[in-house]
Amino acid sequence: MPSKKLDLSKHKIWRDKNIKPEAKEIYAILHSNAFDKYIAHINIGDIQNKIHITNVGFKNNLKILEQFKYLIYKEYDKGLYEYHIY
Numbered sequence: 001m002p003s004k005k006l007d008l009s010k011h012k013i014w015r016d017k018n019i020k021p022e023a024k025e026i027y028a029i030l031h032s033n034a035f036d037k038y039i040a041h042i043n044i045g046d047i048q049n050k051i052h053i054t055n056v057g058f059k060n061n062l063k064i065l066e067q068f069k070y071l072i073y074k075e076y077d078k079g080l081y082e083y084h085i086y
Contacts, residue, residue, distance in 0.1 A: 023061040044079035
């Protein structure tokens with residue numbers, strides 16, 4: 001059985017001019033975290049270890065990604081998120 005490989009190099013998000021670079025970087029982090037999962041969880045601290053961002057900035061980027069149908073998310077506690085990548 002062939003194994004799945006994480007490859008975002010040809011993903012449509014890179015050509016999408018509606019998504020700013022910071023949101024693309026967040027998407028890549030979330031996608032790699034959720035690889036081979038249906039629903040994933042993350043907290044803002046995990047993101048802040050990789051990029052400098054506030055919880056409000058992170059949530060604004062998630063709203064943009066959700067608006068353009070790249071993911072759906074829910075903040076179930078301050079700074080704790082559940083999401084599904086399309």
